[in-house]
Every structure is written in structure tokens, then in C-alpha cells.
Amino acid sequence: MNAPMHALAGVITEKFILAAPQEAARALASLATHEVLLLIGPLKAQVVVSCLNPMDPPKAAAVLRRLPLKQASYILARLNVEQAAKLWKEFSTPYRERLSAALEPAFVKLLTEANSFSPDSAGRLMRTDFVAVRTESKLSALIERLKSLPRKKLPAVCYVTGKDGELKGFIRTAELAFYTAQSVCGSVMNPAVFLHPQDSAKQARELFLQAETDSLPVVDDKGILLGVLPKESLPAANEKGSLWARLTK
Template identity: 30%
Template sequence: MSGNLDAATVKLERRFLIDFPWEAARRIETLPTAETAPTLTRQPADVLAPLWRMLLPETAARLLKRLPDDLACALLGELRPGEALRVFNALKPADRERYLAALDPAIADDLKRLGDFPEGSAGRLMITDIAQFRSTMTAKQALAALRRARAKTARSLFLVDEDNRLTGKVGIQDLAVADPAAKLADIATPVLAYVSPLTPQEEVADLLEQHRLVDLPVVDHDGQLMGVVQHTTLIGALQADASVDIQTMVGASKDERALSKPLFAVRKRLPWLQINLLTAFMAA
């Protein structure tokens, strides 16, 4: 009798996930992962895929790790590459490597290609494991989610709609002093600027300075939030580039360091020394 009841429960859960993925996602996002994972592991990948498209990336990533590896890989294969990348970006690097090794090679190659952004672009600078929130959440729920995510570096909460498109943001200070029952939509402010992952870092710097921002969201061609470029990260990248430019300008190799061996430094600088000697002789 209990076996028949379990089978009926699984069928009902499957029907709900197929017919109401948006409602299921909203409910799952408010529950602990340990409570929802056992229910989801009993469903096939094609049933879970519509739900995963609706989940916040952080929730989707946490639940993915709770699934058996074969089911998780099958689920990633059911998602479109951009959707799978959104979940992938919310995983820790070690988890990404584990799934890439287990995935179908064609799918793994697609994910690697999509995630390989040019040097000096916003895609290379952005932080991807960020918490995203719904405008319907309360301040109390958002604070609880932040604690679960242990988001120590967050300066703003970014809000997304049912298609995970960026809609607004809430400052941490505004959240801290808000009424616990207040909806995030009521304390949110518009997003003044955003960039694509291919935007050059110089343009990112201009926007951060122009709008006096501490972080700048990065969105894909559908307006879905991919990550955030933080002001401190950008400053570090620009300083590193400036150091390389100064080194090469005075004849030092960009690979040279303060503690580099003398022979290495001489070998790298020798062409410049020869040019300087030649021009000195010509001037004489």
C-alpha cells in the first residue's frame, strides 16, 4: 500500500512541476535545500529543466549539488547553453571542474567557450557567485538568504524578474534599516548602468566613476544578470595594467619581478640596451 502511495506522490509532484514551474520555483526558493532535494531527485531531467530555468542561480546551483551526478549532468544537458552557464557561474570552481569532467564533451566545450571572455573585458573581471533576489521577497527573507549565502562582500542586492532579467537593486544599508515585512520592490532603486561581458574595462571604469557606483552589473543579451564588477576588482586590474605598461616603456619585461634572477633581467633587457647604445653612437 505504501509503495502505491509513494508512486502516486511522485506522479503528483511531477505534474505540479510540469504545469506550474514558476510557482514551484518560488516555493522552493523559500525552503531549505535539504527539504526540497529529496523530492527533486525522484524526477527525471526533462521534468526538472523547466523548474531550473525559473530558479535563482544560487538556489539552482545549491540544488544541483544535491542531485546524483548522473541526474545533474543530464539536467545540464537539457538546459540551453546560456541557461546552464548561469547555473555554472553560481558554482564554486571545484564543482564546475567536476561537472565539466563528467558532462558530454560537446556540452562541456560549449560551456567553456561561453565562459571564456577576452582579457580586459567585464566578463573576466566580474564576480559570478552573487546572490539574486525577487522583488516580492520581504526584507526579512532577503537578510536570511544573505546569511545562508554568507555574502560578505555584497554591497547591493540585485533584483530579477521571473525570466531572471535585471529589474532593480537594493542597497545593503537600505535593507538593514527597512521594516522586516517591507517588500524589496518598495525599497528598490533603478539600475543606473550595466554592461555586457564583452565591455572593455576602460568603459566599465568610466561608468563606475560617472554614476559613483561601487559595483556594476553584467548582463547577457537577454538582460539576464551574469555577475557584478566590483570597484575594488577593477582598480586592481587597472593598476596591474599600468605597471606592465610602465615596465615595458622603460625596457623591462612584463614578466620581470623585483626578485627575478639577474640573468633573467639582463636577457630580457638586452635588446633595449643594444638599441640605446646604437642611438647613443649615432647621436655622437
């Protein structure tokens, strides 16, 4: 395929994935792995994530294995946790070892434990694509990072972590305008309430009501930030069942 045709194919593929990711995943999965790589190789990581999330795990794993290690680890860390855990099981032991060296240890541990979480747990429902900065970072660095994101991808909340990735607090994006760019993130952050991966959707709903927020951070037993659970990701509550439970107490 010559360069102009390759570029055109990439544009068409990107538009297809963004408009209908599930259909695009099925269509691409029907192609040979090298053909998929030709089409998605030049695309932005977030577009590739949208395509690989709904793709059949064996095929998605085959595609990811053929990408450069740095790119593959970046994409894997941004897939839905459930899908990432399925791909992890598809990889050979040597490839998992190579990926482990490029990933955060806490995320590797999460992938190995994800299958033990219940389907409605925070660990299975959370997203790993979030914005986090260190306590000693200046707001100017955070602002520059946010400027590089598409407007529809701007998070309502940015998280603040310590040197080992432990959650320290959060900063509301809308409040950045109230501080000077030279302010240190750790000095303007708010205290955060959080979930653990094993926590159920019921526990998450209760915490959402208390915190009055649209997303909650998820941390491991060492307090390391693993992901974020948006309220919209929670399955619908069984109102009839909960009412019946109250009446029969």
C-alpha cells in the same frame, strides 16, 4: 580512515585552503582524485570553490565530475568565469549535457562564449557569487538569507531580478534597516546601471565613475543577470599610456 581522523583531516584541510588557497590547490592536485574527494567532500561549497579556482583545470574537472551533480553544478556556477569555462571544455559531452540541465541556461551560454571574451572584459573578470532576490520577494526573506552568510561574505548590494532572471534593480544592504520586513523588494529597489560581458575594463572604469559604486552587475543581451564585477577585480589602469594617448591626440 576512521570518523574522528576523517573529521580532523577535514578541519585541517579547510584551514589550509582558507589560509593559502593557491598552495592548497597545488598540494591537493598532487593527490589521487579519490583522496582529494575524501578531504574536500565534507567542506562548505565556498571553501571548495576557493580550492578549485586556482587548481589546474584537468585536475579540478576530474574532482568536480566525481561530486554529486547538484553539488558540482552549484560549485561550478560560483567559480571564476575563466576557470569555469576551462573546466567546461574538459568535461565530456554527456556530462556537459547533465550539468546543463542543472544550470541556468544563461550561465551555460556564458561558459560556451567565455573564451571569446578578451582577458580584460567584464565577462572574464566578473564573479558569479552574488545575492539576488525576485521583485515580489519580501525583505524578511532577504534578511533571513543574509543572516545565513558569514559576516565577511555580506554583500554591500543585493540585486533584484524578474521571474526569468532579468535585472530589475538593486538594494543596498546598509539600507535594509530603513524599511519594514514586510516591504516587497521590487518596491524599495534602486535602478541599476550595468555592464555586458563583452565590455572592456576601460568601459567599466568609466561606468564606475558615473555610478559611484564598488560593484557593477553584468547582464546578457536579454538583460539576464550573469554576475557582478567588483571594482577591485579590474586590472590597474595604464596611467602612463593614457596620458601619452591624450598628449598625442
